[in-house]
Amino acid sequence: MRTHLPSRKVVAVLTVALLAAGMAACGNSDTGDNGDDGKITLGFSQVGAESGWRTANTTSIKEAAADAGFDLKFDDAQQKQENQIKAIRNFIQQKVDVIAFSPVVESGWDTVLKEAKDAKIPVILTDRSVDSADKSLYKTFLGSDFVKEGRLAGEWLVEQKKAATGPVNIVELQGTTGSAPANDRKKGFAEAIAASPNLKVIASQSGDFTRAGGKQVMEQFLKANPKIDVLFAHNDDMGLGALEAITAAGKVPGKDITIITVDAVKDGMQALADGKFNFIAECSPLLGPQLMDLVKKVHNGEEVPPRIETQETTFTQEQAKEALPNRKY
Numbered sequence: 001m002r003t004h005l006p007s008r009k010v011v012a013v014l015t016v017a018l019l020a021a022g023m024a025a026c027g028n029s030d031t032g033d034n035g036d037d038g039k040i041t042l043g044f045s046q047v048g049a050e051s052g053w054r055t056a057n058t059t060s061i062k063e064a065a066a067d068a069g070f071d072l073k074f075d076d077a078q079q080k081q082e083n084q085i086k087a088i089r090n091f092i093q094q095k096v097d098v099i100a101f102s103p104v105v106e107s108g109w110d111t112v113l114k115e116a117k118d119a120k121i122p123v124i125l126t127d128r129s130v131d132s133a134d135k136s137l138y139k140t141f142l143g144s145d146f147v148k149e150g151r152l153a154g155e156w157l158v159e160q161k162k163a164a165t166g167p168v169n170i171v172e173l174q175g176t177t178g179s180a181p182a183n184d185r186k187k188g189f190a191e192a193i194a195a196s197p198n199l200k201v202i203a204s205q206s207g208d209f210t211r212a213g214g215k216q217v218m219e220q221f222l223k224a225n226p227k228i229d230v231l232f233a234h235n236d237d238m239g240l241g242a243l244e245a246i247t248a249a250g251k252v253p254g255k256d257i258t259i260i261t262v263d264a265v266k267d268g269m270q271a272l273a274d275g276k277f278n279f280i281a282e283c284s285p286l287l288g289p290q291l292m293d294l295v296k297k298v299h300n301g302e303e304v305p306p307r308i309e310t311q312e313t314t315f316t317q318e319q320a321k322e323a324l325p326n327r328k329y
Contacts, residue, residue, distance in 0.1 A: 041071040043091030045101035048079040052265040056329035057285035060106040064288025102127040105178035113137035122298040128180040132220045139298045142308045146184030153260045154192025168229045169219045172204035175234040198323040207238040214241030222249045236268025272320035280311040
């Protein structure tokens with residue numbers, strides 16, 4: 001029985017096809033990226049959706065990732081550290097190219113960050129930092145100077161109350177316990193008012209960065225302290241919640257009680273323009289474009305500064321009126 005061998009023409013066609021397939025495979029591997037489409041894959045774990053600031057921050061990150069052509073794997077930790085650690089481990093298993101996250105609290109990250117380092121996946125911290133002694137566990141931190149924000153709030157108050165002869169009673173609505181912004185804003189504010197002994201923080205408690213928390217804690221403050229002159233809230237949302245409690249108690253926010261907050265989201269700016277807030281130290285949530293630029297650089301092995309600070313300002317009532325029409329968040 002005769003065996004039919006393929007013709008030379010068929011052999012040539014098969015050879016070309018095999019070579020083409022081999023070249024295509026090499027082309028994919030040369031990208032060094034996750035997946036077959038050559039896109040950089042970014043795993044991002046967000047704190048949650050506890051405030052208007054956080055919502056704006058999430059929108060900025062998602063839009064900037066889409067504009068950059070990244071494959072974004074987004075996770076909402078719902079303000080729980082254990083959820084973030086689980087998300088980061090999932091990102092490691094999925095072999096993403098870069099991990100970025102905004103840590104719920106400062107402590108307790110070394111183990112999972114070492115796992116990412118061992119997997120050779122670079123990590124970027126956004127908005128909030130960690131207290132790890134080993135700075136090699138992450139490439140850089142992009143965010144605000146929270147101590148400075150607290151200090152600016154305190155310095156404004158010192159200037160406003162410089163003529164006061166009697167005690168000025170201050171209550172403080174702190175952010176999430178153990179978080180970097182709560183720790184640092186409290187520290188900066190305390191440093192700024194330290195040289196003015198008549199300015200005294202008579203009560204300080206966490207409102208967890210939420211409106212509901214701000215309202216609830218402010219109600220407690222008002223019941224326990226008949227004379228409150230100043231409220232320092234670590235973010236606008238807690239301040240907005242506190243407005244409800246202050247009004248319900250028959251007091252006029254912005255007049256009977258001076259209100260200082262941090263963030264400068266649109267609702268907070270409106271309250272400032274309306275005279276219900278008195279001063280806001282800005283903390284911009286629009287970190288998306290800067291973050292995507294950093295992701296590209298660390299993915300390409302470029303050196304980046306260990307600390308990148310966002311540019312921000314402060315607002316009085318008159319400045320809020322001017323800025324509101326063009327406010328993006």
